[in-house]
Amino acid sequence: MRNIRAIIYGVGRMGAIAxxxxxxxGVEIVGAISQSPSxxxxxxxxxxxxxxxxxxxxxxxAAAVLGARxxxxxxxxxxxxxxxxxxxxRLCADNRVNAVTxxxxxxxxxxxxxxxxxxxDALARERGVTITGTGQQDVYxxxxxxxMMGTAHRVDEVVGRVSWNVxxxxxxxxxxQHVGESVETFARFAAGxxxxxxxxxxxxxxxVAGSGLRxxxxxxxxxxxxxxxxxxxxxLDIKIPTGHVVGFTDIDTIRTVEGPxxxxxxxxxxxxxxxxxxxxxxxxxxxxxxxxxxxxxxxxTTCTQLVNRIPDVINAAPGFVTVDQLPPLRYRPFPLGxxxxx
Amino acid sequence: MRNIRAIIYGVGRMGAIAxxxxxxxGVEIVGAISQSPSxxxxxxxxxxxxxxxxxxxxxxxAAAVLGARxxxxxxxxxxxxxxxxxxxxRLCADNRVNAVTxxxxxxxxxxxxxxxxxxxDALARERGVTITGTGQQDVYxxxxxxxMMGTAHRVDEVVGRVSWNVxxxxxxxxxxQHVGESVETFARFAAGxxxxxxxxxxxxxxxVAGSGLRxxxxxxxxxxxxxxxxxxxxxLDIKIPTGHVVGFTDIDTIRTVEGPxxxxxxxxxxxxxxxxxxxxxxxxxxxxxxxxxxxxxxxxTTCTQLVNRIPDVINAAPGFVTVDQLPPLRYRPFPLGxxxxx
Numbered sequence: 001m002r003n004i005r006a007i008i009y010g011v012g013r014m015g016a017i018a019x020x021x022x023x024x025x026g027v028e029i030v031g032a033i034s035q036s037p038s039x040x041x042x043x044x045x046x047x048x049x050x051x052x053x054x055x056x057x058x059x060x061x062a063a064a065v066l067g068a069r070x071x072x073x074x075x076x077x078x079x080x081x082x083x084x085x086x087x088x089x090r091l092c093a094d095n096r097v098n099a100v101t102x103x104x105x106x107x108x109x110x111x112x113x114x115x116x117x118x119x120x121d122a123l124a125r126e127r128g129v130t131i132t133g134t135g136q137q138d139v140y141x142x143x144x145x146x147x148m149m150g151t152a153h154r155v156d157e158v159v160g161r162v163s164w165n166v167x168x169x170x171x172x173x174x175x176x177q178h179v180g181e182s183v184e185t186f187a188r189f190a191a192g193x194x195x196x197x198x199x200x201x202x203x204x205x206x207x208v209a210g211s212g213l214r215x216x217x218x219x220x221x222x223x224x225x226x227x228x229x230x231x232x233x234x235x236l237d238i239k240i241p242t243g244h245v246v247g248f249t250d251i252d253t254i255r256t257v258e259g260p261x262x263x264x265x266x267x268x269x270x271x272x273x274x275x276x277x278x279x280x281x282x283x284x285x286x287x288x289x290x291x292x293x294x295x296x297x298x299x300x301t302t303c304t305q306l307v308n309r310i311p312d313v314i315n316a317a318p319g320f321v322t323v324d325q326l327p328p329l330r331y332r333p334f335p336l337g338x339x340x341x342x
Numbered sequence: 343m344r345n346i347r348a349i350i351y352g353v354g355r356m357g358a359i360a361x362x363x364x365x366x367x368g369v370e371i372v373g374a375i376s377q378s379p380s381x382x383x384x385x386x387x388x389x390x391x392x393x394x395x396x397x398x399x400x401x402x403x404a405a406a407v408l409g410a411r412x413x414x415x416x417x418x419x420x421x422x423x424x425x426x427x428x429x430x431x432r433l434c435a436d437n438r439v440n441a442v443t444x445x446x447x448x449x450x451x452x453x454x455x456x457x458x459x460x461x462x463d464a465l466a467r468e469r470g471v472t473i474t475g476t477g478q479q480d481v482y483x484x485x486x487x488x489x490m491m492g493t494a495h496r497v498d499e500v501v502g503r504v505s506w507n508v509x510x511x512x513x514x515x516x517x518x519q520h521v522g523e524s525v526e527t528f529a530r531f532a533a534g535x536x537x538x539x540x541x542x543x544x545x546x547x548x549x550v551a552g553s554g555l556r557x558x559x560x561x562x563x564x565x566x567x568x569x570x571x572x573x574x575x576x577x578l579d580i581k582i583p584t585g586h587v588v589g590f591t592d593i594d595t596i597r598t599v600e601g602p603x604x605x606x607x608x609x610x611x612x613x614x615x616x617x618x619x620x621x622x623x624x625x626x627x628x629x630x631x632x633x634x635x636x637x638x639x640x641x642x643t644t645c646t647q648l649v650n651r652i653p654d655v656i657n658a659a660p661g662f663v664t665v666d667q668l669p670p671l672r673y674r675p676f677p678l679g680x681x682x683x684x
Contacts, residue, residue: 025495139493140493143670144486144489146672147489149673151646155673211672211673211675212675258675286642289635289643290636291634292633292636294632294634301631304495305492328485329489330488331488333497
């Protein structure tokens, strides 16, 4: 068995958790990349709040770090959408480094950003590396649901209801969820032709593709989640006045050529006291099925899936490989290097 | 695409449901086997209560049916334990016919019946066919739990609580659950050295093996479920007096060499009015996780898993292949023949 050598690419809230998990699972971290002036030049252990030095300094020149350290993989936690992720993932592939990311759109970007995805896929194939998007969607919103569907004789409709706490994922995600905006500003975003894809749509695209079905039509409704009294966003450190936006709910619906309908209601918002994450899926058909996670520690499971997927991504065939094409995610009782294919 | 040709081997309660599901999923049924004098010689459609003729007669000579019809697979629903299943599965393999069964012990029989399993494995390899045990345990008790474990950083303990209604599975299973016995008779069974393996143990063996862990110790506690007032078993068509056995609960615990502990409390009993099936699993570790199916139509999902697994079993490498080694079960919107490997 050999160690896996990884670059942590982005050391925000998620990157910090992933760093600890990787170190505890026997991954050798051979580089850390950030553009933040407050992080560059410091020890990764300090930036990630580990309480120990890692003897890895955070650096800003991504190409230099990727090119010089012979890593097996880069663990990329930078932003949510493929347009912003493209250059980061391109740099990884160009330097012959596999990449796993929790960028939400990267879960299944073939239909929402087909050109960028095809370009990354072609480059990854040429360079012999794999790019995969994972995170909370991987098991809880896609593979768990696909597995339950596997126990159905006939599926008419798949209906999911999920929620997550914006404050768990850092300021980048909170700004993408329009936390603190007026409802008027939010309405212009929601109505705009250039709004980015919903995470729900990428989730449903993965479910539909993984079932071998074809998309007939797509519908989206978006509604703001509004503060009923003054609220506080810890990740942005701002107070949100009554009547302002604390996040939003997307309801995405995909009808398939073959018949089954897939719908997902996804809420990402600042939470009230005592509010918890939801993961609740119903399958209507023969028979009716339902699966629920009564309490989901989404912040942590986002990172555990990112890290536990590392060997699957290294082992996968080259290209942009989505999680519906990977083996089912499995617990890793041994150091991650033990799961590398011979 | 070609049709899958199947033999239905055993046409009791489960075989009847499986027959309908197979026909609706484009499987060609080329033979039906039963030892029951009340079924032999009749049309399978009548025996299975389909309301239509299938033009397949139920026959009693298993070897002749398996040998003459060139089936791809036999769907075997005869009994629960490998000692009783051995000859049926041997006949399938000997005739170069793949076999999928919902015999509970067949889910993972390598530790409870190692010699019989090794013999079947060797014969299946020699004849180039696959034998697999599936059923409710496949997704709900093994692969669903393994998938959730895949989102854990560290697993200390996996604790499952499941139940099923004895009356859903026919008289053979009800007798195996000792329905109607006195508590004294049951106590002799539970204390006996020759009692068959618990289904819980086979389930946990599959989970442990699928996680790459090794069994350190096994513990079992069995307690009778007792009628608090007179109850009725529909599958046996008997009244059960107050104080007599309506089924039982097994609590199996496996400790592993590597640390994680697996425990399963499984109850199979005649149900009271309004009682429903339970499937509830907790994973204690980092983080704590839980998955629940609020209502499980176990009778149907037992058969859907049996049928949806057919292409996986035909596609698998030869031998006795357990479900932890198969691809994740998936919904089959197209005729089952579409899922055969090229």
